[in-house]
Amino acid sequence: MIRQFELVERVKRYDPQADEDALNRGYVFAMRAHGAQTRANGDPYFSHPLEVAGILTHYRLDTASIVTALLHDTVEDTHATIEDIKRMFGEEVARLVDGVTKLTRIELQSEHTRQAENFRKLVLAMSEDIRVLLVKLADRLHNMRTLKFLNDHEKRRRIASETMEIYAPLAERMGMQEMKNELEDLAFAELNAHARESIIARLAFLREHGGNLIPRIIEHIRQTLRSNELDSEVVGREKTPYSIWQKMQHKNLNFEQLCDIMAFRVIVPTQEDCYRGLGIVHSAYPVIPGRFKDYISTPKPNGYRSLHTGVFGPERQRIEVQIRTREMHEIAEYGVAAHWHYKQESDHTNGRQYRWLRELLEILEHTGGAEEFLEHTKLEMFQDEVFCFTPKGDLINLPTGSTPVDFAYAVHSEIGDKCVGAKINGRLMPLRTVLQNGDQIEIITSKAQTPSPTWERFVVTGKARARIRRFIRSKERDQYLQLGRSILERAFQQEGYDCSDKALEGVLKNFKQPTTDDLYAQVGAGHLTGRAVVEVVLPGLRKKRSFVEKVVPLGRSRRKSQVKGPGIPIRGLIPGMALHFAGCCHPLPGDRIVGVVTTGKGVTIHTIDCETLEEFAGQPERWIDVSWDTGENGETTHVGRVQVTVLNEPGSLGALTTVIARNAGNITNLKITNRTMQFFEILVDIEVRDVAHLTDIIAALRVTQSVNAADRARR
Numbered sequence: 001m002i003r004q005f006e007l008v009e010r011v012k013r014y015d016p017q018a019d020e021d022a023l024n025r026g027y028v029f030a031m032r033a034h035g036a037q038t039r040a041n042g043d044p045y046f047s048h049p050l051e052v053a054g055i056l057t058h059y060r061l062d063t064a065s066i067v068t069a070l071l072h073d074t075v076e077d078t079h080a081t082i083e084d085i086k087r088m089f090g091e092e093v094a095r096l097v098d099g100v101t102k103l104t105r106i107e108l109q110s111e112h113t114r115q116a117e118n119f120r121k122l123v124l125a126m127s128e129d130i131r132v133l134l135v136k137l138a139d140r141l142h143n144m145r146t147l148k149f150l151n152d153h154e155k156r157r158r159i160a161s162e163t164m165e166i167y168a169p170l171a172e173r174m175g176m177q178e179m180k181n182e183l184e185d186l187a188f189a190e191l192n193a194h195a196r197e198s199i200i201a202r203l204a205f206l207r208e209h210g211g212n213l214i215p216r217i218i219e220h221i222r223q224t225l226r227s228n229e230l231d232s233e234v235v236g237r238e239k240t241p242y243s244i245w246q247k248m249q250h251k252n253l254n255f256e257q258l259c260d261i262m263a264f265r266v267i268v269p270t271q272e273d274c275y276r277g278l279g280i281v282h283s284a285y286p287v288i289p290g291r292f293k294d295y296i297s298t299p300k301p302n303g304y305r306s307l308h309t310g311v312f313g314p315e316r317q318r319i320e321v322q323i324r325t326r327e328m329h330e331i332a333e334y335g336v337a338a339h340w341h342y343k344q345e346s347d348h349t350n351g352r353q354y355r356w357l358r359e360l361l362e363i364l365e366h367t368g369g370a371e372e373f374l375e376h377t378k379l380e381m382f383q384d385e386v387f388c389f390t391p392k393g394d395l396i397n398l399p400t401g402s403t404p405v406d407f408a409y410a411v412h413s414e415i416g417d418k419c420v421g422a423k424i425n426g427r428l429m430p431l432r433t434v435l436q437n438g439d440q441i442e443i444i445t446s447k448a449q450t451p452s453p454t455w456e457r458f459v460v461t462g463k464a465r466a467r468i469r470r471f472i473r474s475k476e477r478d479q480y481l482q483l484g485r486s487i488l489e490r491a492f493q494q495e496g497y498d499c500s501d502k503a504l505e506g507v508l509k510n511f512k513q514p515t516t517d518d519l520y521a522q523v524g525a526g527h528l529t530g531r532a533v534v535e536v537v538l539p540g541l542r543k544k545r546s547f548v549e550k551v552v553p554l555g556r557s558r559r560k561s562q563v564k565g566p567g568i569p570i571r572g573l574i575p576g577m578a579l580h581f582a583g584c585c586h587p588l589p590g591d592r593i594v595g596v597v598t599t600g601k602g603v604t605i606h607t608i609d610c611e612t613l614e615e616f617a618g619q620p621e622r623w624i625d626v627s628w629d630t631g632e633n634g635e636t637t638h639v640g641r642v643q644v645t646v647l648n649e650p651g652s653l654g655a656l657t658t659v660i661a662r663n664a665g666n667i668t669n670l671k672i673t674n675r676t677m678q679f680f681e682i683l684v685d686i687e688v689r690d691v692a693h694l695t696d697i698i699a700a701l702r703v704t705q706s707v708n709a710a711d712r713a714r715r
C-alpha cells in the first residue's frame, strides 16, 4: 500500500505547487471513512482508492483529481455525504466526487445493457468534467487488476465485458493508448482465457527458438540509425495478446504472417528526424508493401501522431517500426490526461511546446468524423441528449427536455399511443415530467388509451409529435366522415332516394375522390355540399329550383370540371373551391362582394360593406377578389334577408306576404325578433333573382300602409 508521504511526494515531483494539505486531508478522510471495510482479497478497502490515486499520479493529474480519486467511493460506500466533502474539500472536489458517484450508480444499473455505443455516450454525457472520466478509468483499471479475487464468476464476466465494450474504447478516445491496452488485456484474460494462453505460449515458443530476438533487433536498428548520424532511443516489445488476437480475427491471418507480434519504437528529437529515420529504415531493411502510414501529416482524431512502417528486420522477421518524437510519444501514452500537466506547466513556460495538448483537446472537442473515432467525441455534444433506461436495462437516448411520452414512443409507437402514466425510478410521475440522465422509466399502458392532443404541447421528439398529430387527424377525419354520411343521407332522402355507396362510386371521379369514404369526409368538412353530390348522381334535379342552399361549389370550375352547381356564377375563384354565401349579409347578384378564405370550408362571399369583414381586416392574404358572373343563367335565385318593422295590428302580416308575393319574391323563412305593444320586428328571407329584385321588394314594402320600416338585414 502506498504510504501517505509517498503519495504526496509523487505528486510534488511533477507538480511542486500541489496542495499538500488537501492531499493529506483526503488521505486521512478516506482512510477513516472506509474504516474496517475490506476488499475481496482481504486487503483494507482503503487500498483501492489509494491505488486509484496512484494510477492518476502516473498521468500527472492535478491535486483535485488525486483527492477525488482518494474520496471516490466514500459517498457510495460509507456514511460520508457530498455535503461533508464540500465542507472539507470545497466545491470543485465535491463536484468531481459527485460525478464519479453518479457514474458508479449507472454501472450498477446496467447489467443487461447491450448497447455499448449508447452507454459510452452516457458515460461521456455524465462526465461533465473530463477529470471525472479519468478518475473513473483509473478506478476501472484498478478493479480490473484485482478482478481475479472476485469469487462471483458472473460478476467477473460482466465487469470484464463492460470494460472491453465501454471503458477500453473510452480510454482510446481519450488518446490513452497505454490505459486502453492494459484494460483490454485484463478483460481478454477473463473473457477468453484460453485464446490468450495459447497466444502467450506461441510467443514464448517463438522467443525461445528465435533466441533473444528483441534485444538483438533493437541493437541493430540503433546501430543503423547511429551510423547515419541520427540520435535515437529504440524500444521494442511484443504486442499485447489481445491486439494480436484482434489482428488474427480481423485480418484472417495466421501467427507467422503477422507483422505485429513485435513492435519497435524509435524516438527521435524532431519531426524532421522522423522522416529521416524512416528513410534510413527503408533503405536498410526490405519494405513490406502497404504497411506505411503517416500519422504525422494526418494525425488520428484522438491526436495520435507517428510514422508506422513494416519491414523485414535484420533476421528476416516481419516487424513493425513506429517513429515519433518525445512529444508525440507523450500524446500516445497519456492522451487527454496530459492536459492537466500542461495546465500546471503553463505557469512556467510560454506553453508553445505544448501546443499539441491544445490541439488534442480541440480534436477531442470538435470531432472531424474520422473512422477511428466513435462517431461523437465532443463532450458538450452529449449535453443535448438524455439517456434513460427501460425496466430491462436497455438504454434509450432522447433529446434533452424529453418526457415519458417521448420515451414511450421511442420504445414503440404502440406503447406511446396507449400510455397512461409513467414510473420514474419507481415513483409514479406526471407524463409531462422532464427526464434526467440515468432515469429508469416504466411506462404504464391501457388498452383504452388513445393519444391526447394535450401531449403535443410537451413532447419534444419528432416521432412522438408525428404520431400524435396523425392520430388527431385521423380522428377528425372519422368525425367528418360520419358527418358527411349523414348530410348525404339527408340530401338524398329529401329527393326521395336512398344514399348508396354504389351510386356514389359512379361519381367519385367527378369529385376527384379515391373512395366513397373520402367523398363523405369532403362533404363533412364542408369542401363539398350534399346538394352538389346529389345533383351529380341525379342530374335531372338541376331543373328544380325549390331548395334553399347556401353552399355551392362553383366558379370557373364549372367549365372544366363536371361538377355542375345550380349555377351561381362567381368570377375569380380557384376551380374546385367550395363556396358559401355569408349568412350575415346575404349577398345577392349585383352586390359588390368579396371572398374570404376559411381553411377547411373554402370561400365565403360577403358584401363589401358587411361588418363581419372587420374580423379579417388584419389578414389580407385571406381576401379574394370576386365578382358576379352575370353573363348567363338568369334563372338562378338567391336568398336575401330583409328586416321589416310592421304595426302590431290585424292583417299587417298578411299585407307583408302579399306585397312580397306580388313582386315575385318567395318567402323562405320568417322570424319575429322583437314584439312590442306597437310593432313587430321581423326578419324575412326572400328568394330573389338579384339585388335589384330585392331592392324592388323593399321599396314596395316601404310604401305599404302597415309597414313602418324595411331594410336589408346586415346581420
Ligand code: MN
Binding pocket: 048, 072, 073, 139
Ligand atoms: Mn472504486
